[in-house]
Amino acid sequence: xxxxxxxxxxxxxxxxxxxxxxxxxxxxxxxxxxxxxxxxxxxxxxxxxxxxxxxxxxxxxxxxxxxxxxxxxxxxxxxxxxxxxxxxxxxxxxxxxxxxxxxxxxxxxxxxxxxxxxxxxxxxxxxxxxxxxxxxxxxxxxxxxxxxxxxxxxxxxxxxxxxxxxxxxxxxxxxxxxxxxxxxxxxxxxxxxxxxxxxxxxxxxxxxxxxxxxxxxxxxxxxxxxxxxxxxxxxxxxxxxxxxxxxxxxxxxxxxxxxxxxxxxxxxxxxxxxxxxxxxx
Amino acid sequence: xxxxxxxxxxxxxxxxxxxxxxxxxxxxxxxxxxxxxxxxxxxxxxxxxxxxxxxxxxxxxxxxxxxxxxxxxxxxxxxxxxxxxxxxxxxxxxxxxxxxxxxxxxxxxxxxxxxxxxxxxxxxxxxxxxxxxxxxxxxxxxxxxxxxxxxxxxxxxxxxxxxxxxxxxxxxxxxxxxxxxxxxxxxxxxxxxxxxxxxxxxxxxxxxxxxxxxxxxxxx
Numbered sequence: 001x002x003x004x005x006x007x008x009x010x011x012x013x014x015x016x017x018x019x020x021x022x023x024x025x026x027x028x029x030x031x032x033x034x035x036x037x038x039x040x041x042x043x044x045x046x047x048x049x050x051x052x053x054x055x056x057x058x059x060x061x062x063x064x065x066x067x068x069x070x071x072x073x074x075x076x077x078x079x080x081x082x083x084x085x086x087x088x089x090x091x092x093x094x095x096x097x098x099x100x101x102x103x104x105x106x107x108x109x110x111x112x113x114x115x116x117x118x119x120x121x122x123x124x125x126x127x128x129x130x131x132x133x134x135x136x137x138x139x140x141x142x143x144x145x146x147x148x149x150x151x152x153x154x155x156x157x158x159x160x161x162x163x164x165x166x167x168x169x170x171x172x173x174x175x176x177x178x179x180x181x182x183x184x185x186x187x188x189x190x191x192x193x194x195x196x197x198x199x200x201x202x203x204x205x206x207x208x209x210x211x212x213x214x215x216x217x218x219x220x221x222x223x224x225x226x227x228x229x230x231x232x233x234x235x236x237x238x239x240x241x242x243x244x245x246x247x248x249x250x251x252x253x254x255x256x257x258x259x260x261x262x263x264x265x266x267x268x269x270x271x272x273x274x275x276x277x278x279x280x281x
Numbered sequence: 282x283x284x285x286x287x288x289x290x291x292x293x294x295x296x297x298x299x300x301x302x303x304x305x306x307x308x309x310x311x312x313x314x315x316x317x318x319x320x321x322x323x324x325x326x327x328x329x330x331x332x333x334x335x336x337x338x339x340x341x342x343x344x345x346x347x348x349x350x351x352x353x354x355x356x357x358x359x360x361x362x363x364x365x366x367x368x369x370x371x372x373x374x375x376x377x378x379x380x381x382x383x384x385x386x387x388x389x390x391x392x393x394x395x396x397x398x399x400x401x402x403x404x405x406x407x408x409x410x411x412x413x414x415x416x417x418x419x420x421x422x423x424x425x426x427x428x429x430x431x432x433x434x435x436x437x438x439x440x441x442x443x444x445x446x447x448x449x450x451x452x453x454x455x456x457x458x459x460x461x462x463x464x465x466x467x468x469x470x471x472x473x474x475x476x477x478x479x480x481x482x483x484x485x486x487x488x489x490x491x492x493x494x495x496x497x498x499x500x501x
Contacts, residue, residue: 011396011399011400012325012399012409012412012413012417013327013409016327024327024328027328028328028329028330031328031330031331032330035330035334045361045362045363046361049360049361049362051360051361114480114483114484115476115480117483118434118438118479118480118481118482118483118484119438119476119479119480119483120438120439120441120454120479121438121441122441122442122444122445122454123441123453123454123457123472123475123476123479126444126454126457126458126461126472127469127472130457130458130461130462131461131468131469131472134461134465134466134467134468135468208344211346212346212347212348213346215346215347215348215349216348226346226348226349226352239356239357239360240357240360240361243349243352243353243356243357244353244357246349247345247349247350247353250344250345250346250349251340251341251344251345254344254345254346255340255344258343258344
């Protein structure tokens with residue numbers, strides 16, 4: 001949600017008169033009842049299928065359950081943080097290649113960026129999991145999940161960085177060149193430091209995508225939150241409960257990251273550039 | 282195994298997989314558009330409970346990882362007596378995820394219009410319906426072209442979740458894992474083929490979206 005959501009929403013309506021106010025109240029009442037019925041039906045479905053029974057939930061009272069989930073969460077964070085750092089570096093490298101002004105380098109960088117942006121991360125994970133071992137390349141489960149996630153993110157990040165570089169006023173480049181800095185120095189000393197500051201909120205929001213991509217770690221049996229949840233299920237026979245709790249954990253983490261990026265965007269006045277706002281090609 | 286053998290053995294499966302990926306993409310995107318319009322209407326309506334439900338819907342489905350949602354729909358819902366075919370499970374997941382982002386795109390489009398225009402519309406006496414149909418929706422749709430193009434591409438990439446459940450016929454990612462598991466010496470060939478098809482369609486859709494956007498963009 002953007003900063004103006006509420007004000008724009010409210011601007012759509014005039015201050016309501018007594019008749020409209022009454023009608024709004026009635027519709028509000030009806031919709032409240034409908035929402036309550038909906039929630040009630042869902043809870044009822046849980047109840048009649050026996051999913052609310054105490055025995056299905058009791059193991060959440062055990063400390064070991066949460067410790068195990070927390071270990072999984074640490075695994076998720078380890079993969080997400082490592083993949084995040086790698087994709088930052090690669091993103092900058094691809095962006096520099098694409099804006100280098102050297103034709104062959106530009107074309108190659110563009111192909112790489114478009115490739116990683118246009119391919120599902122699951123396909124990249126299968127590449128590292130199924131194809132590389134056929135060439136005798138043995139890497140650990142950690143890297144089998146981290147590398148594809150990092151590569152998938154690097155393409156989008158390159159475009160985010162490019163948008164950041166473009167957002168630095170042209171005059172900066174002109175001024176730097178006119179005082180005799182080389183194009184390389186201009187980029188690294190003048191443009192890039194400013195561009196990085198501009199894209200901080202976008203980088204944080206991109207972390208959500210990285211966290212989401214790590215959930216496929218079970219394919220390579222790396223003990224992340226999702227994989228540990230699956231182990232818990234085989235031990236406790238409480239599939240519905242574990243999957244719902246884990247989903248809520250993921251939602252909370254990603255919601256937190258999103259809110260942080262919105263806060264940073266509002267504080268610095270730099271908009272969030274994401275896959276959905278940038279130019280697709 | 283070279284390209285020729287790969288296509289001799291799996292050419293037909295590849296064609297089916299391309300069709301599967303594309304048809305799922307189009308169907309899911311179309312349904313997601315309808316739902317995201319409905320959710321967006323709820324979110325801008327003056328009815329508090331509907332606003333809350335709309336906001337909750339978007340926050341839940343834009344923050345949940347696709348895999349986590351898929352295991353719930355495919356493996357947890359049957360325990361709640363909600364049983365769907367595998368393919369429908371994947372489609373439901375893709376639609377839920379895409380519609381949340383679609384609604385966010387519409388909201389951004391509406392917010393970009395600016396309070397001043399709404400005030401201007403009201404002060405010349407337009408009704409709420411007129412303001413919506415003549416001022417808000419046309420502009421919101423135009424500025425949503427680019428984000429929606431990206432969403433369409435993202436929807437295609439999300440259908441790769443189909444590789445996590447047994448589909449028949451398989452989509453592009455599932456087919457790669459199927460072939461590579463059976464042919465243990467096939468190397469990166471099946472990946473290259475699928476990846477080029479995905480990336481090719483992504484670039485094509487992107488170009489089309491850019492062309493449409495240049496035509497209809499509102500310059501502010």
